[in-house]
Amino acid sequence: MSCRIICAAIALLALATGCAPSAPTAPAAAKTPATNAHTDHDHAHDHGDHEEPKTVAAGLAQLEKLCADVKAHLAAGDHEKADGPVHMVGHLLEDLGELVAKEKPAVEAEAKQALEAVFESFDKLDTVIHGADEEARKKLDYAEHAPAIEAALAKLKELTK
Numbered sequence: 001m002s003c004r005i006i007c008a009a010i011a012l013l014a015l016a017t018g019c020a021p022s023a024p025t026a027p028a029a030a031k032t033p034a035t036n037a038h039t040d041h042d043h044a045h046d047h048g049d050h051e052e053p054k055t056v057a058a059g060l061a062q063l064e065k066l067c068a069d070v071k072a073h074l075a076a077g078d079h080e081k082a083d084g085p086v087h088m089v090g091h092l093l094e095d096l097g098e099l100v101a102k103e104k105p106a107v108e109a110e111a112k113q114a115l116e117a118v119f120e121s122f123d124k125l126d127t128v129i130h131g132a133d134e135e136a137r138k139k140l141d142y143a144e145h146a147p148a149i150e151a152a153l154a155k156l157k158e159l160t161k
């Protein structure tokens with residue numbers, strides 16, 4: 001889409017009708033393709049390669065594996081590959097919340113806080129991965145979030161062992 005042509009058309013229209021040029025810009029804007037590359041990414045993910053854990057311990061092991069995957073992909077600068085495991089973490093945290101409630105109801109409240117902390121870290125990563133800021137994406141570093149993630153994981157293990 002060429003803005004120059006549309007702007008010229010609007011200018012001509014404004015000249016011809018004597019109207020302010022602001023009104024006709026709306027339809028042009030509506031036709032502009034979405035600049036957010038991720039509008040097709042509706043966060044509805046199939047669970048194809050996500051195996052639901054049966055126990056808290058199994059879930060935590062999966063979580064550690066996913067963290068390692070995200071870390072490796074980000075270290076390699078491959079944000080698209082990192083996105084998959086980032087989302088799986090979200091699903092897994094939900095599963096873990098349910099498993100903890102079932103298996104370890106006594107520590108549920110504390111465990112939920114730790115799960116929440118992990119979620120927040122990954123949510124930040126996801127925001128940058130899908131953000132419009134290319135520079136921020138290039139600089140995205142798992143190491144910045146690792147301490148919070150690892151502390152929460154350690155806490156979860158301690159609570160649920």
Ligand SMILES: [Zn+2]
Nearest residue numbers: 083087126130
């Ligand atoms: Zn995503």
